[in-house]
Amino acid sequence: MxxxxxxxxxxxxxxxxxxxxxxxxxxxxxxxxxxxxxxxxxxxxxxxxxxxxxxxxxxxxxxxxxxxxxxxxxGITPKTPRVFAPPPIKSQLERDVERLLSIFGHFYPNIEYRGFTVRQVLSELRPDEPQITEEQLTDYLEKSELFFQHPEKKYWLREWRG
CATH class of the missing domain: 1.10.10 (Arc Repressor Mutant, subunit A)
Known part of the structure; x- marks a missing residue:
């Protein structure tokens, strides 16, 4: 009992x-x-x-x-904890570009959804920060799943994820 x-x-x-x-x-x-x-x-x-x-x-x-x-x-044995894949290791260049894009997004809120050019982003780059070229930024934006280029106007937009 x-x-x-x-x-x-x-x-x-x-x-x-x-x-x-x-x-x-x-x-x-x-x-x-x-x-x-x-x-x-x-x-x-x-x-x-x-x-x-x-x-x-x-x-x-x-x-x-x-x-x-x-x-x-x-069916009484507990489930084993799920094993997560290790986070992807980013290069220093990728981290610098992401930091530049976040600074740019901070100064111009919601511009990522209205459109921006590579030159606009690079204009926010200060001389004491790591220097990024237009080609490096363009390569990052092309490889990124978060950004796409407008087919006619050629400015960059952030992918809308609702």
């Missing part, structure tokens, strides 16, 4: 997840799980006695995705 406290089953489920976290099995022997759960009950919930049928019912309550069949519990 379980204590009516909601705290104990939650802590028990956390205990079970931590116990099987490093294991990559797709199923767990129900008796092994039952023995470990009894250990937790002995340590943390004095006065609680468990029966195997009540335990199987509690597993299905705590883990709705778990399937109990033939003495094994499937």
């Amino acid at each position: 379980f204590n009516r406290s909601k705290f104990k089953p939650k802590m028990a489920s956390k205990y079970l997840v931590s116990k099987w976290k490093s294991d990559t099995k797709s199923s767990i022997s129900m008796l092994d799980l039952y023995d470990q759960y009894r250990e937790w009950i002995t340590d943390n919930a004095t006065g609680c006695e468990l029966e195997l049928a009540a335990f199987a019912k509690k597993i299905s309550e705590v883990y709705p995705d778990a399937i109990i069949k033939d003495g094994t519990v499937r």
Whole structure:
């Protein structure tokens, strides 16, 4: 029988997840799980006695995705954390161009959506900053997915992403 406290089953489920976290099995022997759960009950919930049928019912309550069949519990192992790809490493030139474009966007708000030329951007370049040529800026804008050139008027616009 379980204590009516909601705290104990939650802590028990956390205990079970931590116990099987490093294991990559797709199923767990129900008796092994039952023995470990009894250990937790002995340590943390004095006065609680468990029966195997009540335990199987509690597993299905705590883990709705778990399937109990033939003495094994499937679907109780936690999902492994998703591995993210490392961020792309940008060259110093790309960082300088992005900084120049952000400064330009700061001085002229929303000009990226109205259109700008390469010369307008380079006019904001101060002498103490790294010097960027028109070809370098044009190459960056052509390779970038964020900017495109107007086909007729030849000024640059920022791609609208709503």
